[in-house]
Amino acid sequence: MTSTGTTARPFGRTLCAMITPFTEEGALDLDGARKLATWLVAEGCDGLVLNGTTGESPTTTDAEKSELVAAVREAVGDRVSLVTGVGSADTRHTVELALAARKAGADGVLVVTPYYSRPPQEAVEAHFRAVADAVALPVMLYDIPGRTGTRIEPETVIRLAAHPRIVAVKDCSYDFLGAQKVLAHTDLAYYAGCDEHVLALYAVGAAGCVSTVANAVPGAIAAILDAFDAGDTARATGLQLRATPLIEAMMGAGLPGTVTAKALLTRLGLPAGPVRAPLLPAGRDAADGLLTRYEELVTA
Template sequence: MARQGEMFRGVTVALVTPFRDSKVDEAGLRKLVDQLIEAGVDALAPCGTTGESPTLSHDEHDRVIAITCEQSNGRAKVMAGTGSNSTAEAIRLTKQAKKAGADGALIVSPYYNKPMQSGFYEHYKAVAEEGELPVVVYNIPGRSAKNIEPETIIKLAELENIVAVKEATGSMDQASQVLAATELTVLSGDDSLTLPLMSLGASGVVSVVGNIVPEDVKAMVEAASAGNWDEARKLHYKLFGLCRDMLSLATNPIPVKAAMKILGRDTGDLRLPLTSLEPAGIESLKNTLDNYGLKS
């Protein structure tokens, strides 16, 4: 029986949050939503890492999700970032996203307080039961400081409202364990690993580079889904350098915002403690964009 996570098959773009004069640029956000939907993406994920959620106020967080839902208006699914290292806060954010019209909740593993595996389970169980939205478990130990072990995810898969995993551990072994033992929809949380994960049975990606080249990410995922592996590999290698720059030049979302500015799609400043890409990084990024065929 298909689970609700199937709604997030394909390409979900992890939205940047445009800022102007230290405030959320609502017009810029609406424009970005329209551009990505017109490019054919399947879903949008506001208020994740790429959206600088740690520096959004609670009101801003709710507002960015509401704008994304309103502007999308059913043309694409909305996977709202509503995670927190406070279970009560994650539930509040998720309920508010439900009111705004979101289709699902992207819940990052609790960071900094480093729960035991039993704590991860109880956290996600509470959000799934009380938050009123299908839950995508976002496992990213590089940011949250601790892995949600495969055995815990397999146990979570028994809960009706846990529908998918955003897999950002970088471990093919972990992804294989989850795919083999559950019916969860597995989505790549790292653009450069989307094709390898899809070869194992993953269903798509929550993409950062999709902010820049959504059509190519979509084409690669569709080719892989159709079993056209030669075409998918061709697109993977085309995308690879750009995908790596998004992670290797500086912390996400510093490079993607820099790239959008270079390409004339300025989404404004970063919020401290994030700072702008340094000159050497900008030159490297310009070379990558030029080699890709994207001109400033």
């Protein structure tokens, strides 16, 4: 498949990798999830990614994943796309999660590379094909080798693009050349999964982003893409750079994005709650620093 040069947006443009709110006792907070999802949409997100890395998918049960999708769908209706993570280390389990996601009301599934077993590329490709064959939902590939230990190599992505239900990629590979190669040779919708790459990937043809930082500043992330769409590339650049200190504080300061997002949302009075073990909450100094970077951004 050769790129047509037209950017498809099967799941929207500004997607938030939404945290999963928990109660103080550690239970799933569905009311909090409804409130947070509604706020994110009102503030500029046209898509939500649930049960992903930021959503603590490794420590939520299959039932909790489905309950979260159903609750958020109830809250936002059909106004935005809902993509839900169904990845696991087991192809059969991933298929089961994908089928459950469709029943719960998801518009698409986010499928991460199988982790721990470090499968070769032939097995990686077979895994994604098995999931796409099994569920009547569009699939977003999730390339995050820093967590899974295995790339989805660009050549593998290009072959998978021929599957009619594999339509998008969430890119956390930090391989900018590889991303451009796939963009040049397929019609897949690329979404920047690293907030520092939101504008860079968009400028070479990405469909948008799946942003962790958008949990706290959805409008600021949307504004970067708005400016670029309006042809004001200087403003888009300025907005990306203005967001950089908060991006660094949330994503590059040694704590997982889930931890920093929940710490900042808590300070802002938005639904979040604790993280689940083995993660630990951010300390007071880290939370203070996050709030400072947030205030600098929103008052700039």
